[in-house]
Structures are given as C-alpha cells and as structure tokens.
Amino acid sequence: MDDIVVIGAGQAGASMVARLRKDGFAGRLTLIGEEPVPPYQRPPLSKGYLLGEMALERLFLRPESFYADENIVLRSGQRVDAIDRVAKTVRVDGETIAYDQLALTTGSVPRRLPASIGGDLAGVHVVRTLSDVDAMAPDVTEGARALIVGGGYIGLEAAAVAARLGAEVVLVEAAGRILQRVAAPETSEFFRSLHRGHGVDIREGVGLDRLIGKDGRVSGAVLSDGRELPADFVVVGIGIEPATALAQAAGLDIDNGIAVDVLCRTSDPAIWAAGDCCSFPYRDGRLRLESVPNAIDQAECVAGNMLGAGVAYVPKPWFWSDQYDVKLQIAGLNTGYDRIVTRRGESGAVSFWYFRGDDLLAVDAMNDPRAYMVGKRLIEAGRSADAAVIADGSADLKALLRP
Structure with missing residues (x-):
C-alpha cells in the first residue's frame, strides 16, 4: 500500500486526508503543516474570532483526536525544507520522509508592504493566519485610528470588524473603486454605501505612498495625494500569492500557481496539488480559484484520483463575504x-x-x-x-x- 504525504494543513490538506481515509485508503498517511495548531477555518479569523464571538476550538475543522483515530500522522508546526523527486522523499526539520504519492496543498501567502515604505513597522498587520489575527487583536480597540490598505474583500471585512469594535477607520484603494478587480460597479456602490453608513472613510483612487513610524511603531501614513493620516494600526489587504516556492525549488511547472492537469496532477506524475496554490485547465486557459469551496472540492477530487478514480476536476465557483x-x-x-x-x-x-x-x-x-x-x-x-x-x-x- 502506498505512503501518501500531504504538505499543507489548511482546508485543502485537511479535506484531502479525511477523504482518503473515507474512500478506503489504508496506507501510511502524513499531513504536514507549518502552523502549531490543527487545521482550522480561515474565514472566521477576521470576523467571529477577532470579534470574540468564536472560541479557538470552534475554528478547528476536526477535533485533534480525529487524526489519531483515523491513523493520520499530523505533524503540526513543522516546515518542509525540500522535495527530492528522484528519491521520492521530503525533508522536514532535518528528517527524511518517503512517499509514493505526494500532494501539495500549500495555499497562499499575503502580499505585504515593502520594508522601504514602513511595511516592517510594529502595528502593520496582514490577515491570513491565526497568529496574524492574534497579533492584531490588541490593536483593534475603541477609538483606535485604523488604516486599511486595499479595497478588496479582505480589506472590507477588516474595515467592518474594526468599525464594529469602535475604531476610527479609513480605507484607501488605489484603483478607481473598491472591488474593481472582482465585481461590477453596482456591487462596489452597494458596499461603499454600506461602509460609509457605518462611519468608514473610504477613499478611492488614492494609494499609499509610505507609512510613518515612531520608535519602531507605525504612527501615520502619507497617501499618494500627499495627505497625511494618523494611524495607530494598519491592516494590509492587497491580495495573496500562491505559495509555490517549495514546488518551484523542486522543478515543478509553475503557471499562476503550481500547474496541474485536468486530474490535478503536476508535471511530476507522483505529485498532485489542490487549493489556492495551483492553477488548472479551464475553458481556453488556466484558472486559479481562491476560495474555501474550491479547496474542498479540488482536494476531494485529488483524493479520488490518487486512488485511481481518473475524474477530471470541474469547478463550481462560489464565494461569500460577511460584512456587518x-x-x-x-x-x-x-x-x-x-x-x-x-x-x-x-x-x-x-x-x-x-x-x-x-x-x-x-x-x-x-x-x-x-x-x-x-x-x-x-x-x-x-x-x-x-x-x-x-x-x-x-x-x-x-x-x-x-x-
């Protein structure tokens, strides 16, 4: 029976190992994640969890006991250093683990502001992981002056939570309107009115020139129009990038993510990929979907194909966002x-x-x-x-x- 290793313990990785066991895979199954906690839901992090309405344990996709009960080796808080495709091994914290089939569910990483414009100052946050939100939580208080950089769904959700917690919120979007890349002007107008009705100062067509720091901590910002704003904390929501560094170092094909075929197999027949990290054939091109439903559906498709199903992945795109x-x-x-x-x-x-x-x-x-x-x-x-x-x-x- 094959040894299967899954790298990336987010929604896709957790869904894949659960489906493999459900579909009868009885071999050795290992799930490796960099974060020191079991796989958890990301969408509630910046909403229910930050608002204090959801306890940590409710974030977990499965009880920690599930992995032991299903004989899944969960290696939390461990980083894969390299993939050796010839030897069919991965190196984890100096240890070598063999695989017959390997799946990459490495997800995505948030774009950050460069240090040259103050991106490394204390009080500058991104919203991606549990530790990101835990670090941000003490700053999001009543009366705090918040600057949100980016008017996509991440930025708007962060603005909504900050406003609900009593912060004074300014949101800047360099494009002509919020949600310009992903939605029609009608949807932009709906959410612009919604946020302004909750006291959020939305400024469109205005970018960030640089952040101002005092004693190593952000204290303000200079916008592209020359105006200065005070800021007690900053949330950066300017998009995400597929996490492809490990795959690229291993020599796998990359094309807006780890390139996979219709079965979600990479350029190496023993390696598969699913979720935010990969792009797949769609109509006349390639598509990469950043969503929880896609991560689940694609991961479960890969699980079946690892066991010989031979089913092409057909996406059924759907998304959601909660604001106020x-x-x-x-x-x-x-x-x-x-x-x-x-x-x-x-x-x-x-x-x-x-x-x-x-x-x-x-x-x-x-x-x-x-x-x-x-x-x-x-x-x-x-x-x-x-x-x-x-x-x-x-x-x-x-x-x-x-x-």
Whole structure:
C-alpha cells in the first residue's frame, strides 16, 4: 500500500486526508503543516474570532483526536525544507520522509508592504493566519485610528470588524473603486454605501505612498495625494500569492500557481496539488480559484484520483463575504460580462446578475439567499435566465428552474 504525504494543513490538506481515509485508503498517511495548531477555518479569523464571538476550538475543522483515530500522522508546526523527486522523499526539520504519492496543498501567502515604505513597522498587520489575527487583536480597540490598505474583500471585512469594535477607520484603494478587480460597479456602490453608513472613510483612487513610524511603531501614513493620516494600526489587504516556492525549488511547472492537469496532477506524475496554490485547465486557459469551496472540492477530487478514480476536476465557483449584517453570496465567475441585471427584493435584499449577451455568468446576492441559490443552480446547469423575470422583484425566481 502506498505512503501518501500531504504538505499543507489548511482546508485543502485537511479535506484531502479525511477523504482518503473515507474512500478506503489504508496506507501510511502524513499531513504536514507549518502552523502549531490543527487545521482550522480561515474565514472566521477576521470576523467571529477577532470579534470574540468564536472560541479557538470552534475554528478547528476536526477535533485533534480525529487524526489519531483515523491513523493520520499530523505533524503540526513543522516546515518542509525540500522535495527530492528522484528519491521520492521530503525533508522536514532535518528528517527524511518517503512517499509514493505526494500532494501539495500549500495555499497562499499575503502580499505585504515593502520594508522601504514602513511595511516592517510594529502595528502593520496582514490577515491570513491565526497568529496574524492574534497579533492584531490588541490593536483593534475603541477609538483606535485604523488604516486599511486595499479595497478588496479582505480589506472590507477588516474595515467592518474594526468599525464594529469602535475604531476610527479609513480605507484607501488605489484603483478607481473598491472591488474593481472582482465585481461590477453596482456591487462596489452597494458596499461603499454600506461602509460609509457605518462611519468608514473610504477613499478611492488614492494609494499609499509610505507609512510613518515612531520608535519602531507605525504612527501615520502619507497617501499618494500627499495627505497625511494618523494611524495607530494598519491592516494590509492587497491580495495573496500562491505559495509555490517549495514546488518551484523542486522543478515543478509553475503557471499562476503550481500547474496541474485536468486530474490535478503536476508535471511530476507522483505529485498532485489542490487549493489556492495551483492553477488548472479551464475553458481556453488556466484558472486559479481562491476560495474555501474550491479547496474542498479540488482536494476531494485529488483524493479520488490518487486512488485511481481518473475524474477530471470541474469547478463550481462560489464565494461569500460577511460584512456587518450583510451576507454576500457569489455564484459563478463574472469574467467577460457586458451587462448587469438588478433585482431588488424585500428587506433590502438585492442581487446583481452578470450576463454576456444572453448567457448568465454570475450572481452577486446581498442578503438574498434565494437569488443566490437559483443563480447557482442555473449556472452549474449551463442554463441562462430571462432578464425580465430577474428584474421583476415580485416574480418567483424558482420558475426559472423549471424545464
């Protein structure tokens, strides 16, 4: 029976080892993670956990006892130094572990501000790991002056939590509008109004020139328009990069992440990859999805293919974001849209439907789970929808699902 080693103990790695055992793999199974805790959920870190509404143990994807019960060797707090593809071994803290099949679920790393503009000052935070949020928590207090750099979903979620905890929040986005890379102007406007209604000062088309420090700690910022702001702490939300250093050092093909084929196998037939770290064939190009659902689905597909299933990975993209009392649910990918159809429902529910011609591509639904559910089912079935029905807030959306 094969020895399988999985490097990366996030959502993808945890999902993969659980599925391998569920599907009957009885060989030696090792999961290696750099963080000194069992695999945990990341999305609640900057929301429920930072707000004090979720205890540490509730973050864990499985009880720590699960891994021992399933005979999974969980090596937490350990870093893989190198992969030897010829010998089929990995080196972990000076120890060598053999594998027959290897999976890389190394995830992603946050982009940071360079030290030359103050990125290494105390009080400058990113939001990715448990230790990141634990380090940030003492700074997020009532009356503290917060600067959020970046108007994507990470920055907006951080702004929402900081505002809820009583901080004075300024958010700067260098692009012309928040969410410019990922959403339509209508969605940007919705969240701009939401945040301003909660006292957040959103400044678009304005970047960060540099941070100002005093005694090694951030004390302010100079913006690209020359204005200066005081800041007691800074949250940097300017995107993430796939964690490919280990794969690249091992000579695997890299293309916006670790390049895999339709089965999620890398350029080495004994090595697989799943989650944020890898890109896979999609339509006429390659796609890398940064989402929990993709990490789970792709990891479970890899588990099956390691055991010989031979099933091509077909993504079903969906995402979510929680800000204040608004739950945003997104289905599909909006790349290439040329028009938006707006639907307004009861109690402030609203959804924006992305079309290219007559083809439905994606839906952004704010506090509108029915619109999200209907849109998701249509998109996954490859069906479009009648724009007139969508725009009529009194029409029954479920009628769109009928044959």
